[in-house]
Amino acid sequence: EAQVTQNPRYLITVTGKKLTVTCSQNMNHEYMSWYRQDPGLGLRQIYYSMNVEVTDKGDVPEGYKVSRKEKRNFPLILESPSPNQTSLYFCASSSAGTGSIFQQYFGPGTRLTVT
């Protein structure tokens, strides 16, 4: 089954304790992206990757890191989480290119609470 998986689905942590949210897709997609969803703000892009070893900042990259060492995996790293990073996080992937419809496939989400 074609899918995007994220782990963990739920995480409660404390300020300053490094954490990683994993994302994996089995569709051989080049493009992957991380979003955060906050009430009244919709989805905001954190980072995206056009392919292996190619990553770039989205709209709200501060406090986050990513890496793309393999095509299927795109982990999101919070080196020193803070309460304002409490949010619902989504990973997405796509194979779209220039001029094509851009259908992103989303993971189920990771609800992160930082106390």
Add this chain to the structure above:
Amino acid sequence: GEDVEQSLFLSVREGDSSVINCTYTDSSSTYLYWYKQEPGAGLQLLTYIFSNMDMKQDQRLTVLLNKKDKHLSLRIADTQTGDSAIYFCAEDLTGGGNKLTFGTGTQLKVEL
């Protein structure tokens, strides 16, 4: 700016039509999208429209695009309880598939 705006809530009765509106800011967007987010799940692509079209119909869904006013709408005919979800419009600003800008989302509640 790149704000894509939607009203936050919409409540309709089962069987009625729902109209969800979206105002976007960049007239050069190639495609405009509607995504659906069911409770506890990620977003799924519902439908899309190419920027040179005015209307697209897909079963119970009708998408209208007014490029002059930068207004996009999604009409759901014969709304069912299973349509209760958050609906996001999104625009592809780059045309290259590397950035979608999402609206704030409209929560649709369907009442019996």
